[in-house]
Amino acid sequence: MTLSRRKxxxxxxxxSVALAAPSLIGSMAQAQDGPIKLxxxxxxxxxxxxxxxxxxxxxxxxxxxxxxxxxLLGREVELINYDTxxxxxxxxxxxxxxxxxxxxxxxxxxxxxxxREAIRPIFxxxxxxxxxxxxxxxxxxxRNTFNTGTTPAQTVEKLVPYAMNLWGKKAYIIAxxxxxxQITAKWxxxxxxxxxxxxxxxxxxxxxxxxxxxxxxxIQAAGPDLLLSAMVGGNxxxxxxxxxxxxxxxxxxxxxxTFGLVNEPATLEDAESRGVLGSYGYFEELQTPASQAxxxxxxxxxxxxxxxxxxxxxxxxxxxxxxxxxxxxxxxxDRMEVIEALETGLSFDGPSGKVVVDPKTHHxxxxxxxxxxxxxxxxxxxxxxxxxxxxxAAVCDLEANPNDTTHYIIDI
Amino acid sequence: MSPQVLIDGLIAGATIGLGAIGLTLTxxxxxxxxxxxxxxxxxxxxxxxxxxxxxxxxLAGLGIGEPIGPFSFGWGLPLSxxxxxxxxxxxxxxxxxxxxxxxxxxxxDTIIIVMASFGASMALRSVLEFIYTANPQYLTxxxxxxxxxxxxxxxxxxQLLTIAVTALLVLALHLVVTRxxxxxxxxxxxxxxxxxxxxxxxxxRVIRVTWVIGAGLACVAGVMSGLxxxxxxxxxxxxxxxxxxxxxxxGVGSIPGALLGGLxxxxxxxxxxxxxxxxxxxxxxxxxxxxxxxxxxxxLFGRTV
Numbered sequence: 001m002t003l004s005r006r007k008x009x010x011x012x013x014x015x016s017v018a019l020a021a022p023s024l025i026g027s028m029a030q031a032q033d034g035p036i037k038l039x040x041x042x043x044x045x046x047x048x049x050x051x052x053x054x055x056x057x058x059x060x061x062x063x064x065x066x067x068x069x070x071x072l073l074g075r076e077v078e079l080i081n082y083d084t085x086x087x088x089x090x091x092x093x094x095x096x097x098x099x100x101x102x103x104x105x106x107x108x109x110x111x112x113x114x115x116r117e118a119i120r121p122i123f124x125x126x127x128x129x130x131x132x133x134x135x136x137x138x139x140x141x142x143r144n145t146f147n148t149g150t151t152p153a154q155t156v157e158k159l160v161p162y163a164m165n166l167w168g169k170k171a172y173i174i175a176x177x178x179x180x181x182q183i184t185a186k187w188x189x190x191x192x193x194x195x196x197x198x199x200x201x202x203x204x205x206x207x208x209x210x211x212x213x214x215x216x217x218x219i220q221a222a223g224p225d226l227l228l229s230a231m232v233g234g235n236x237x238x239x240x241x242x243x244x245x246x247x248x249x250x251x252x253x254x255x256x257x258t259f260g261l262v263n264e265p266a267t268l269e270d271a272e273s274r275g276v277l278g279s280y281g282y283f284e285e286l287q288t289p290a291s292q293a294x295x296x297x298x299x300x301x302x303x304x305x306x307x308x309x310x311x312x313x314x315x316x317x318x319x320x321x322x323x324x325x326x327x328x329x330x331x332x333x334d335r336m337e338v339i340e341a342l343e344t345g346l347s348f349d350g351p352s353g354k355v356v357v358d359p360k361t362h363h364x365x366x367x368x369x370x371x372x373x374x375x376x377x378x379x380x381x382x383x384x385x386x387x388x389x390x391x392x393a394a395v396c397d398l399e400a401n402p403n404d405t406t407h408y409i410i411d412i
Numbered sequence: 413m414s415p416q417v418l419i420d421g422l423i424a425g426a427t428i429g430l431g432a433i434g435l436t437l438t439x440x441x442x443x444x445x446x447x448x449x450x451x452x453x454x455x456x457x458x459x460x461x462x463x464x465x466x467x468x469x470x471l472a473g474l475g476i477g478e479p480i481g482p483f484s485f486g487w488g489l490p491l492s493x494x495x496x497x498x499x500x501x502x503x504x505x506x507x508x509x510x511x512x513x514x515x516x517x518x519x520x521d522t523i524i525i526v527m528a529s530f531g532a533s534m535a536l537r538s539v540l541e542f543i544y545t546a547n548p549q550y551l552t553x554x555x556x557x558x559x560x561x562x563x564x565x566x567x568x569x570x571q572l573l574t575i576a577v578t579a580l581l582v583l584a585l586h587l588v589v590t591r592x593x594x595x596x597x598x599x600x601x602x603x604x605x606x607x608x609x610x611x612x613x614x615x616x617r618v619i620r621v622t623w624v625i626g627a628g629l630a631c632v633a634g635v636m637s638g639l640x641x642x643x644x645x646x647x648x649x650x651x652x653x654x655x656x657x658x659x660x661x662x663g664v665g666s667i668p669g670a671l672l673g674g675l676x677x678x679x680x681x682x683x684x685x686x687x688x689x690x691x692x693x694x695x696x697x698x699x700x701x702x703x704x705x706x707x708x709x710x711x712l713f714g715r716t717v
Binding site for chain 2: 045203217267269272
């Protein structure tokens with residue numbers, strides 16, 4: 001990472017200095033402070049490496065674009081990325097390092113909800129602005145934290161009735177066994193029941209499970225109309241292959257809040273993945289000019305081996321740009337000034353469309369999409385314009401309670 | 413409860429059993445708990461995958477790359493497995509030469525050797541991830557659909573083959589250990605290494621044979637797991653607890669015991685998923701391990717240690 005970071009900073013340095021020259025006199029004092037530092041904490045090794053890689057690529061791209069346009073406040077933005085190696089301990093360690101030693105101005109990072117809850121308190125304590133750009137279970141209510149990914153009210157709420165309408169009312173839920181999976185399973189149950197359906201059973205799987213034989217027999221015995229999946233990571237990808245091998249793929253269809261977020265359609269065969277439904281805040285296959293330009297920019301830099309450019313990449317990219325908008329409006333990198341600027345309801349037009357900060361929850365209002373896997377890629381079926389984070393809004397109001405730092409958990 | 417649970421348990425148990433045999437042999441002959449054994453499974457799978465990558469193209473060129481009969485793989489896989497097992501054996505012999513052998517010669521405490529195996533395990537795993545990345549890989553892209561095999565059970569041909577291969581390998585190995593002179597030497601060394609040496613048994617050779625058998629079976633177990641599930645750097649590490657539980661349940665040093673222990677662990681895991689829930693599966697091996705240690709520390713077929 002260091003090498004490519006240096007490389008692009010070197011490349012963009014000349015441009016930023018030239019462009020910044022007219023405003024140099026006004027911001028001389030600031031220019032002498034050196035670069036604005038943007039910290040990044042993502043897994044580039046271990047089971048979550050394939051998830052972290054495109055997020056870092058998206059952040060690199062956003063920083064590169066900001067620097068090419070003259071930096072922020074006449075200063076260059078320097079990216080400091082640490083590889084957390086899918087290890088929660090390293091998250092805590094590097095989070096402290098970013099806040100205390102590197103003294104960064106903002107941090108973008110965290111993938112699993114477990115990692116987020118490990119580092120979020122550290123950034124509160126050291127008063128360092130934090131952006132979490134991953135789709136998650138919702139409910140984080142913290143004035144120091146901005147969440148740009150989708151939450152269940154924006155996606156699961158669309159996915160469940162769509163799937164039930166197609167396939168039937170009896171659902172079986174499988175999910176990863178940590179806070180994301182546990183809470184998302186509750187949301188799934190709520191939406192199934194809200195739509196007059198029934199959940200036969202819910203199974204949770206630790207992230208290291210790869211052999212699903214016994215569980216598949218159990219699901220088959222229960223005989224649901226559809227399977228709702230919130231499985232996470234490369235190990236759990238094995239489920240879909242074993243599901244197809246058990247001959248169940250055409251009997252019991254799957255809708256998922258996580259499938260295809262990394263590279264599942266590309267790593268599995270068409271026969272194993274065709275027909276799986278998913279709903280996210282972005283798909284690489286979106287045909288808008290902004291989306292195509294974004295995907296091309298990432299793929300041009302990282303070549304044929306680039307992982308799928310999912311909502312995680314789009315939200316990371318949009319997160320960095322939203323923060324940059326906040327800095328521009330505030331005219332400063334001061335944490336509170338940037339937070340107040342973002343709380344005016346700043347927006348950015350990203351690859352997924354317009355993304356608007358919601359001042360009450362520090363989440364975003366954004367477009368979401370529903371798609372189906374076909375020929376090892378997503379076929380986008382529906383677009384839902386400007387979806388609000390209603391789940392978190394039901395429990396969180398940072399305008400009324402600015403000192404709240406709770407992670408609210410849906411009570412069903 | 414569907415009878416399918418039996419098939420599921422046997423398939424998982426076959427892999428665990430084959431892996432546990434190597435573990436139980438190193439334990440009884442080299443006298444330490446070898447934490448690198450899980451990583452031998454992973455290395456075996458990756459080495460086989462690499463060879464089959466080269467071989468696949470070659471055999472396809474000769475026009476014999478097509479899947480054999482009902483199975484999902486062609487002749488490339490059995491051939492690659494032989495080469496992969498050979499390379500895994502070389503790997504373990506090198507590791508013994510540069511690490512465990514050195515410690516043995518210095519008369520290091522068992523705990524030192526165990527810790528060394530722990531370190532080697534981490535290093536082996538990280539090297540795998542460095543070379544092959546953490547993304548799951550597959551030995552074959554063919555998809556097999558499970559067929560009815562009677563009594564309401566379904567299995568894929570690949571799954572049935574792994575059970576058959578396991579049974580044959582264990583039978584062959586059992587005959588070698590109980591009937592051949594090498595087997596007699598192995599038993600003698602496991603009984604008392606210094607006395608065996610005094611009686612003219614080549615202890616170094618027995619140690620090499622132990623590694624050869626352990627690594628060969630680990631490679632087969634890794635490839636079986638890779639064929640039925642997927643290949644990833646952590647695959648062996650995640651199996652470590654069931655492997656130890658199976659070896660101890662079977663009785664340290666007992667080859668049929670290790671297989672039986674593996675099958676019991678596999679079945680216990682499958683039944684737990686059916687009866688209690690998927691999130692408790694991983695705990696079963698641990699519960700069995702603790703129960704055996706409390707109730708019958710020598711295991712099913714173990715002698716007093």
